[in-house]
Amino acid sequence: MTDAMNILNNPFKNKGTAFTMEERRRYGLIGALPSRVKTIDQQANDMYKLYQSKMSRIEKRHFLMEIFNTNRTLFFYIMQHHITEMMPIVYDPVIAESIEKYNERYLRPQNAAYLSVQHPENIQESLLNVSGDRDIRLIVVTDSQGILGIGDWGVDGVDIAVGKLMVYTAAAGINPEQVLPVVIDAGTNNHHLLEDPNYLGEQHPRISGQPYFDFIDHFIITVEKVYPKALLHFEDFGRGTAAQILDKYQNRLLTFNDDIQGTGIIALAGVLGALNISREKLRDQTFLTFGAGTAGMGIVRILFEELVREGLTPEEAKQHFYLVDKQGLLFDDTPSLTAKQKPFTRQRDEFPNSDRLTNLGAVVHAVQPTVMIGTSTQPGAFTEPIVREMTANTTRPIIFPLSNPTELAEAKASDLLKWTNGKALIATGIPVADIQLDQTTFHIGQANNALIYPGVGLGAIAAGAKVINNQMLVAAAHALVGLVDPDQPGAAVLPPVKNITQFSERVAVAVAQSAIDQGLASVDNAEKAVADTKWEAQY
Ligand SMILES: NC(=O)c1ccc[n+]([C@@H]2O[C@H](COP(=O)([O-])OP(=O)(O)OC[C@H]3O[C@@H](n4cnc5c(N)ncnc54)[C@H](O)[C@@H]3O)[C@@H](O)[C@H]2O)c1
Ligand SMILES: O=C(O)C[C@H](O)C(=O)O
Ligand SMILES: [Mn+2]
Incomplete structure (x- = not known):
């Protein structure tokens, strides 16, 4: 390839029509571009007009991805100027749709590294083939077992690693040349993908147990060796592996699990923000978490630690929590508890009717929570009677339906406001437009780890x-x-x-x-x- 084509095809270096005449001469670009030189602002305005002409949100996303693929600087310039409008297109919720359509719409690998569990011997080569001589400082890795709330998406989940990194740069200014999205293709248990002739990943059931954890270990050792300065961010691993991996490696290298830790701290910030409004104290709250999986237990752990920091003993702090999962309220003797749930279960003798506390309504009635947080993937689970019951017992109920994407949220913010006469202090996982109720305009906070x-x-x-x-x-x-x-x-x-x-x-x-x-x-x-x-x- 000529020098001209090399630079025009390199999204980290390309400026398109913004290359000055001096640069065109220096890089051998004379004749490779039309003669008009544009500023980044002019380029961004042109692209934004085209963006607005796209009819559907997924078309808008694909249009932006093509800019991303050809010119990263221009992409981030545009995204930063239209951040509120473009976050939901680039990231959640439209990213869920793009993952679901990955195979039909596959165009480019977007500088992601694809690792196959069948070939642990290729990990280092694969990573280096993609990063080349770039100085990688941030890796987002997924194995796609628990993509948002939409489940197992095999290799198609690579888009979540790409999307999370886009937000890193747009929001915090991480150099896009120093990031690496990685997908670990461990197979998939999604039967649609297993039967889909278009599927691009390993078409076999997920590898689990020791061979899976050995692969993860091999991956970690390679990252430590090849990118010793990088932060390794884990995203959307499964309920059965995410916490185990974090516990094993968090004191060994610079690493972070977004679903456990990122969600925990955004929920804590949201609860503290709500208490600033209601002028109440954290220690006076009763927390009910609906969905006690990766995110739910991350939230409980962080809230618990905050109460202990405020001076409660661990035993006192624990009394503030009630976990509800598929089985209902979680008790010491509930079957199939996870390691993270066990420290927070309740005792049956606390309730005369413990064997009937098998659904959210019954638990809300029994424990009268002041804070209810959903990470259950159960759409509409925060029903009108449940919310009204909660409101009857607390002046400013704090209600966070956090399941993503949009279709999976436990409630809509507008309904929560209606059912509580504007009393609810709400945060949602996906963005919500302002809501007008009576004379007040309500702004809804987005408790998304992003x-x-x-x-x-x-x-x-x-x-x-x-x-x-x-x-x-x-x-x-x-x-x-x-x-x-x-x-x-x-x-x-x-x-x-x-x-x-x-x-x-x-x-x-x-x-x-x-x-x-x-x-x-x-x-x-x-x-x-x-x-x-x-x-x-x-x-
Ligand atoms: N807003 C955010 O920043 C954020 C962050 C992480 C996860 N989430 C969302 O939270 C949801 C869960 O994600 P996760 O990673 O914790 O998944 P997970 O699979 O680890 O946890 C989900 C939990 O919900 C439970 N559940 C399923 N059906 C239920 C039912 N009928 N009643 C009660 N509990 C039920 C499951 O048993 C599991 O424990 C997803 O929708 C995800 O998008 C949001
Ligand atoms: O990706 C998101 O929108 C937040 C979170 O990490 C999730 O898994 O839902
Ligand atoms: Mn996630």
Whole structure:
């Protein structure tokens, strides 16, 4: 390939019509472009007009992906200028649709690394083939066993790794040349994919048990060797593996599980934001988590630790939690409890009717929660009678239906406001437009980990942190509180996505400072380290 084609085909270097005449001469681009030289702003305006002409959200996404594939700087320039509009297109919820259509619409690998469980001997070569001589500082890896709430998507889940990284750069300014999306193709138990002649991944059931964990170990060792400075972010692993992997590696390398830790801290920030509005205390709350899986238990653990930090004993703190999963309220003797659920189960003798507490309505009636958080993938589970029952017992019920994407949410924000006469303090997983009720405009906070993981990652990378520990995570959650005026009628419990670049930087500084304070950083000035690490979408 000629030099001209090399640079025009390299999305990290390409500027398209914005190459100046001087650059065109220097890079051998004379004659390879039309003569008009445009600014990035002109290019972005042209592209935005075309974007607006696309009729469906998935077409909009594919249009943006083509810009991403050809010119990363222009892509991020556009996304940052239209962040509220484009987050749901690039990321959740439209990303779910793109994963479901991956095989039909496959065009390009988007600089992702595809690892096959059949070939552990190829891990290093595969990673290096994709990263080349780029200095990788951030990896998002998925094995796609639990994509959002839509289940097992095999190799098609690679898009979640790509999408999470897009948000990292748009929100926190992580250099897009320094990131690597990775999918571990461990097979799939999704029978549609197993039968689909178009399916692009390993067409066999998922590998599990020791061979699976051996592969993960091999992958981790390779990452440590090849990218010793990188943060390794785990995304959408299965309920049976995510926590186990985090526990095994979190003290060994710079790593983070977004569904457990990212969701935990955004939920904590949301609850603290809600309590700023209601002027209540965390220790006065009764928490009911509906869906006690990866995300649900991540949330419980972080809230529990916050109560202990506030001075409660672990035994006292534990009394504030009620877990509800498929079996109903989880008791000490409930069959098939997970390791993460066990410390938070209740005793049967606390309730005269314990054998009837097998559904959400009965549990809400029995325990009278003040905070109800859904990560169950059960659409509409927060029904009108349940919400009305909760509201009868608490002045400002805190209700977070967090299951994604849109179709799986436990409730709609507009219904929750209606059923509670505007009393509910709400956060949702997906973005929700403002809601008008009576004389008040309600802003709905988005408790999606995307509002916090970019800042956590930027802070950890900027600090050169050795690990991400709980103190750093708590610092991140607290950095997101106090950015909303709680006295404004209809105030949201979290700051709006339109401010994501500002508050991601604030979260990053808090995380970097925590690493410095704990002696876990290689820098000594958090603000400077964060500012120096940030990449800008400019030519
Ligand atoms: N808003 C966010 O930032 C965020 C972050 C992570 C996950 N999530 C969402 O949370 C949901 C769960 O994700 P996960 O990774 O924890 O999955 P998971 O599979 O680990 O957990 C889901 C849990 O829900 C339980 N469940 C299923 N059916 C139920 C029912 N009828 N009643 C009660 N419980 C039931 C399952 O047994 C499981 O324990 C997904 O929709 C995901 O998109 C949201
Ligand atoms: O991807 C999201 O939108 C949030 C979260 O990580 C999820 O799995 O739902
Ligand atoms: Mn996720």
